[in-house]
Structure formats: C-alpha cells, structure tokens
Amino acid sequence: MIEAIRTQARNLLENKEVDVIIGYAEGSDSTRTTPVFIRKPEEVSRLIFDPRCINSLPLYLNKRHEYPQKGWKRTGIIAKGCDIRAITQLIAENQLTREEVYIIGVPCDGVVSHFSKWDGRLHDGNQATKCAECDVHTPTDCDFFPGERPEVDRSAPYKVSAPQVLNLMGLNTDKRFDYWRQEFDRCFKCYACREVCPHCSCNICITDRTQPNWVDQAAHTKGVFAWHITRAMHLVGRCTGCGECTRACPMDIQVDLFNQRLKDVVQESFGYKSGYSQDEKPPLITYKTDDSEDFIQ
Template sequence: MENTLRQKAKGLLESGEVKVVIGYGWNRAKTRTTPVFITDPAEAESLVWNPLCVNNLSLYLTRKFKEIKALGRPAVVAKGCDIKNIVVLMTEGQFKREDVFIIGMTCSGTVYRQELWKGELTPNIMPTKCHNCDVRNPHVADFVVGEKTNFTPPEVPTGMVFDKIKELDSKPQADRWAFWVKEFSRCVKCYACRQVCSLCYCERCITEKNMPQWIETSAHPRGNLSWNLTRAMHLVGRCTFCGECERACPVNIPLNLINQKMIGVVKEAFDFKSGYDEKTHPPMIVFSPDDKENFIK
C-alpha cells in the first residue's frame, strides 16, 4: 500500500494537480508517525502507512492553518474516519469538494495511542471507533489505496466507550455529576482538545472572548466544567467520534464518552449521523417542520 501511496503522491505533485500532500512520515527514530507536508515529488518516498497513522489529518485543511492553505491545493491522506470530518467541513461550507484531493486509505484499524504499539495490531490496543468502523473502505475519495476489506461492524456497537456510557446512564444523576466533576477536575485548560479537533475551526473561540467573559479561563472546577461542557455542546450533531481530543488530552479526560453520548442522542432525535454525506446538512443548522418538539415540557 505504501508504494501505491507514494507513487500517487509523486504523480499528483509532478502533474501539479496538487501543491502539497498532507500525509504521515516517520519521526527521527522511526518509532512514531508524524504529519508531513510533501511539496517536492522526490520527498514522496518519505510517506508511510501503518497502524500508527492515528492523526486525523483533516485538521490541516481547516482555516486555522493559513500557512498550509497558502501552499496551494492539497491532497490529504485520509482513513475513512478522517474522511468523515472532511465531509462535515464541506457540509459546513469550509471548502468545496474539488478544493481537496482525498487519498482514501483502506484501513484495518489503528492503535489507540502510538505508545501502545508493540509491533502488532491486536484488538486490545485499538480504539472503540475501529471495532465499530463502517468506513474501513473510504466512502468519499478521489483515489483509494488498498484492497477492499469485507469487515462489517457489529450490529450493536461494542467496546469500552459504549460499555462505559451504559454504565454511567444506569446511575442516578448525582453520581453522573460526581463522575464528571472528578474527571474535569484534572483539566489543565491547555485546550489541546480544541486545537487537535478539525471541527473546532473557529478563529476566535468562545473561551478567548472576555468582553463579556463567557467561560472562566482558570483551571478550577467551575472554569473546567464550563469549558468542557461548552465544547461538547458545540460538537453536537457534528462530532464524528474520531477520538483525537481524547488522544491529545494530556490528562486523560475521557472525552470520547461525552462525544459518543451526544452522537447517540442526535441519532435518536434526528436519525442523523455526521460525516457520511456531504449533501445532507447537519440537524443543528437546519430547521424542519418535522423536528420533534417533545423536549418542550
């Protein structure tokens, strides 16, 4: 697969169809993958593809990265899950389909965190999203690398995240509250969750607004709670469960739980899952006379 990927990237750059290929390369010690931006066809050889390719590179397509945008039309190496974010960005008018060349990678799963890698991809080091993945064959792409896989996700989603949500849902409200207050107490307000999220593309985040100040920037319980809940609300109907926020969190806050819970709520209320179809607008930005009103009590 790596060879096909390199050849394609080289060809795209040589023909001038794209100016930069956003992909994965090795770090100096070749122990971890890291995002690379290839502009010279000769450097296409440094592209790699393996289960350590965890980053969701759709992040670099957002308007937060002006310097990358300035390089010219990009091609992006994307797994199915990353493509979901690209789709959301398109439905939200961030760019058009033709503005980006998607090199879709057929995927058999990645590691949850790179440091867990011991040379073999085993189910226990894969994140919940991979166990339930329905886009291992890229669903929107200009070029697909890899053989089609026959993997079918389980009918009822399984994995740690779903188990934990079930466990939390069965608890009384006070216990759930206590759980989240404890988890958020570790928050250091570094905003890595926001920075790594391709759907957090606001140029001025609400937490940076101080006239008036909506969210207290101090890492105390009130500030932490308002930040994390606000971010969760801003991702409702948009988050694709790519898991980057939880991976980037330096203090291990289980953000996947919140995001997956929200995905479940949106699915139930609007029968909508984000990231599949660029033509369908997410429920939070459209009005329909058929919208349920049963939340008004």
C-alpha cells in the same frame, strides 16, 4: 499499498495537480508517526501508512489552519475512512469545498489507541475502541484508492456508544458528577482537545471571548465544566467520533465520552449520522421552515 500511494503522490506533485500532500511520516521514535507536509516529488518516500497513523489529518483542512492556502490548486491528503468522514463533514459545514481537496484514501484495519501501546502489530490489546465499531475500514469518498476498492455494505443498524458511556449513564447524577469532578480536577485547559479537533472551526473560540466573558478562563471546577460542556454542545451532530480529543489530552481525561453520548442522542432524535453526506446539514446548525416545533417563529 504504500508504494501505490507514493507513486500517486509523486504524480500529483509532478503534474502540479496538488500543492501539498498532507500525510504521515515516521515519528520521533519507532512507536510514533507524525503529520508531514510533502511539497517536493522526491520527498514522497517519507510517506508511510500503518496502524500507528492515529492522527486525524483533516484538522489541517479546517479554516482555522492554513490549508488550503489562497491561490492553491488543491490540497492532497492521505485519509483513513474515519478521516474522510471528517472531511465530508467539513464540506457539509462549508469549511472546505470538495474541489479544494484531493483525497488519497487508504484501507485501514484499525489504529492503536496510544503510541505507547505499539508493540509492532495491531491486536485486541492495543486497538483503539473506535476501530471495533468502524464501518469505513474501506473509505467511502476518495479520489484515489490503492488497488481495487471492494464494495462495502454499510447498512448495519446503528450501534450505541462505547460501554463506558452506558456505564456512566447507569450511575445516578451525583455519582456521575463526582466522576467528572474527579476527572476534570486534572484539566488545566491546554485546549489540546479543541486544537486537535477537525470540527472546532471558530476563528475565536467562545472561551477566548471576553466581552462578555461566557466561560471562566481559569481551570477551576466551574471554568473546566463550562468549557467541556460547551465544547460537547458545540459539536453535537458534527463530531465524527475520531476520538482525537481524548487521545490528545495530556492529562488522560476521556473527554470524548460527552461526544459519544451526544452522538447517540442525535441518532435517536434526528436519525442523523455525521460525516456521511456532503449535502445534509447537521441538525443543530440548520432549520426547516416546516419544522414541527414553533420555537423558530
């Protein structure tokens, strides 16, 4: 598979159809991989793909980052099914046009939940939980796919979130608050959850705005709660569930539980699943003139 990808990548670069290919390369040790930017055809041998390729690379396509750059023909990207959902969502939100990106889709059987759990193969003990529920092991929309792309039935009924969300929902409010207070006590607001998110696309984040100061900047209880709740709310109906925020958290806080819960709410209320349509706008960033509620008037 990887040879087909490298060959395609080389062709794209040689024919100047893309200016760069964003993919995965070997990381700093054998358990890790790293994002890589390939610009020369002879560098394509650095490209790899296996279950250690956890990162959601579409974050680099978000307008806050430098890809695609002005004057570029196209940005190539190696994308798992879940990454393509993120790209699709970026397109739906006008962060990107489909023509600006060349998607090299990869079939993916799942990735590890954390690099430290990699023992040479993927198994039930180290696979990320998001992969168990995944319906895009075979990518949906891509410009290139190594080999034959099988037909996939994606009509399975919507499944509610991970058991932890349900467990938390089962607690009374005080207990749930205690849980989060304990977790958030470790948060120091490094904003890894924000920076790693493909969908956090504001040029100036609301937490960095000081006039007015919407969110206390210090990492005390109030400031931390305000940040994480704001983050979750801003991603309602937009989060594609890549779980990068939780993986990136250096303090090991499971911040995507909020996003998972809100994903359920959006599904129940609007029947909307993010990342499957370039045209359908997320329900909370659009409105309809024939909306049954009158708040908009």
